[in-house]
Amino acid sequence: MPRLNTLAKLFAADYWIVLDDVQFARRDYQHRARLASMSHPSRRQWLSIPTHLPHGRSTLIRDALLVDPERSRRRVMHMLAQHYGSSTDWPLFREELDSVLDEFWRTDKTADVAEASTRMLLGLMGWKGRILYSSRLPARSERSQRLADLAAVTQARSYICGTGGTRYLGVVPFTAHGISVVPFRTPASRVWDGGHELSAVHPLMTYGIRAVTKEVRAVAALYRFAD
Template identity: 45%
Template sequence: MPETLSCAVHQPNLFPRLSTLAKLARADVWVVLDDVQFNARDYQHRARLAAAADPEAQRWLTVPVHRPRGRDSRIGELRLADPAATHRTMSRLVRQYYGRCAHWAETGEIVEEVLAALALNEHLAVVAEVSVRAMLHRLGWRGDVLRSSELPARDGRSERLADLTAAVGASTYLCGPGGAKYLSERPFLDRGLQVRYPPPPPLSREPGMRTASALWAFAARGAAGVRDALAADCVPAR
C-alpha cells in the first residue's frame, strides 16, 4: 500500500468509456458512487457500441431497469427489469459488433463476466461494477474498490467528494473533465487534500471514442494495446 493514495469517485458505468476507465486506472482507490440519484440519460445502465470498422457509427446497448422510488431512486436501488432478456440482447449485440475482431477472445471474456453477473443478481449497480472491474483487471489494475453508501459523507457535491476521499485514507482526488465543470476545491483544501485533473487519454479523443464504450478498444487492440494506449497518462495502482 503506497503511503500517498489517490482516489477516484465515479458511478458504476456499464462497459465504461475510455476516459472513465483511464481515470479509474490511475487511482489507487475507486469509490463506487452508488448512493446518488439515478440519471437515465447517463452511462449507468447503458453503453454505446461503436462499429468495428467505423467507431463513429454507434448504437446504445441498454439494460432496462426498475426504479423502486421513481425519479428519487438511487443507483444502488435499481433492479434489473428483465435479466433474461437483457442477457440475450447483450450476448447477441456485443458478439454482432465485435465477434469477428482480432481480439474477440479476451473481449468476450469481459462480456461473459457481465453475463454471469446478470444471471446471479438483480441489481444494476452490481452488474455495471462487474463490467468496470473486468476491464480494469485486464489493464493490470490492483487497486481497492469501496462504495459510497458504506462511507460517511456530507450532502454537498464537492463536500461529499472530499469526505469520501478522506474516508478511504487518500490524499489526492482525481477529477475528470465532467467533474471539473462544477468542482470546488475549497472542501478539499479544508481537509488538507489535493485535487488533480488528469487529461483524458489521447485515444479517447479520436473520432467516436469520446462516447463509445471501451469494448471497441479491447476488441480492436486487445488488453495489451489498450494498456499501451493509456500508458502515457495512466499507470496502474500499486
C-alpha cells in the same frame, strides 16, 4: 461497459469508490453504453439495460432494478458479439465476459451488473486498486463535500477529476482535507478518439487489449508521477 476516459481515470487511481447512494440518472451512462462498428466508427448504437426505478426519479443507484435480466443478458452477449466478434482479441474478451453475463443470474440490481462490467475491463488491463462503496463510508451530503470526505477516508493526497466534474466541483472542501484536485486529461491519439462517448470495449477490440493497456498505463504513470 464504461467509456475509455472513465476507465483510464479509474486505472490511474488507487481507490475506486462506487457512488451507489446517489440518485440514478436515466440519461447518463449508468445503465447503457455506446458501441461503434470497428470498420465504421461513426456508426454507433446504444447497448441499454432496461431498468425499473421503484421510487421514481428519487431512486438511488443501488436500488435500480433490472426489468428483464435474461433478455438483457442475451442482448449484451449478442450486441457485443455483433460489433466486436471479428476482433483478434474477441476470444479472450468473450471468456472474461462470462463474469458479467453470470451477474444477470445472481442479482436483480442494475448497479451490480454495471460494476461487474467495470471490474472485468479493469481486470483485463491488470488494475491492482481497491474498490469501496460510498454507502458504507462517512460523508456529508453536499456534492463537492461528499466527494472530498470520501477521498479523505482513503487518506488520499489527490482527487482525479474528469472534465465533467470540473464544471461543478468546488475545491475548498478538498483543500480543507489537504487533498489536491487534479484535472484528468487524455492524449490526442487514435486510441482515445471517442473516449468520452464510446464504451472502452470499442478501442480494446479495435486496437487490441495489449495496445490500449499500454496507452492507459502511460497516462496513469503521469498522474502517479505528479502525485
